[in-house]
Amino acid sequence: MANVVLYVMAKQNVETSQSDVVLADVASIYCEDETARAKAAALKIHKFKRGGASRVVISIMWVIEELTKLNPGITVECIGATDIIIEKASFQKDTQNSKRSFGEWIKVILVALICFCGSGFTIMAYHNDIGISDVFARIYELVTGQTSDGCTALEVSYSIGLAAGIIAFYNHVGGKRMSADPTPLEVEMRNYERDVNQAIVEISDRNGKEKDIN
Template identity: 35%
Template sequence: MASNERLYIRLRHRVQVQPKQHVYFGDVAQYIVAPDLEQRLRQILIHTVTPEDKHLIVIDVMKVIERLREAVPHLEVEILGPNQTILEIVYPQKSPKFVLVLFVWILLFIGSGLAIMNFHEDVSMLAVHQRIYKMITGMEEPHPLWLQIPYSLGIGIGMILFFNHVFKKRLNEEPSPLEVEMFNYQQSLDQYVVMHENKEVEKKLNDNT
């Protein structure tokens, strides 16, 4: 093989794997290489999942390059994108118990309802509705239902539009604020895992020296 054979790789950000799975180069990276090397590189073993790996594994690009060079010594590697990929070990999950799901649903329903009612009490929403009713009709009404009922329905519709979901059905392709926050949290968590792994590697190297 010519000494100027070049490989361009981009590590995937996060890959889900199974316990005891063999993880190959084609699983953790996107790459461009000469056609005669493509299949050979795809089957290079990068890592084997063991029980000691627990839940998350950080694969550094240096380990990937080391495995590639063992198989193809004169390979020139160009790295594009992140320098680490995270392997998330997915264990079989048990179906949630109906009683537990019902308990959590009731707890969230009551808690959110109390939160809304306490907020309305703090801002004197009833008094506001009564004042609006008097401004429009000129009459006193202790329970202006024709204002309160549409307002209550509007809260529910507004929550559906805000979270962009009706049960599992998405209303449109735009992500909801909750999904954006979860994405930001996942990004921060992944960055912490990578940084923590780097510190652990440095600590091991210092201990060995």
């Protein structure tokens, strides 16, 4: 099969509910030869066994080797991830899913409370550390000539500005975005996911569990 180029753009991390995983489940495939593309898409790359490991790491080099065995003479161009992490997801019954959803809501509420209380304590500790109440009282007295009662235009405007700044920084008002840009938290989560995926690949390779060419 000369002069036929198969393009494979593999995903880095894929979750599947199927026991038999084919290449089309983990990658986008393009080839001008529709027969070659269909054969590549149907290539079985892994089978999850009952009671076995629920995660596997596959090197793109192994995929290339299998594709060239399937279509001798074909040229494979990989433009995606160099290692593919596949995880077997276990989907439970609807009743179990509803219980799981309730449990997840409890976790979300607990995390939200911890973040709220922790953030509030941090802000209060910072304000206490710099003595912001004394600063505001001094500024108010210098500007107006009157003694501050602790709740003046300075405190009110500062509180509103602090809340507005937090909303603008996190790019969210309730469940709505203020812009299409990702939030700082989303950026950090993507960085964290990338680091976790890299660690999974390296550990799998170090332990000799990655599916790779000999």
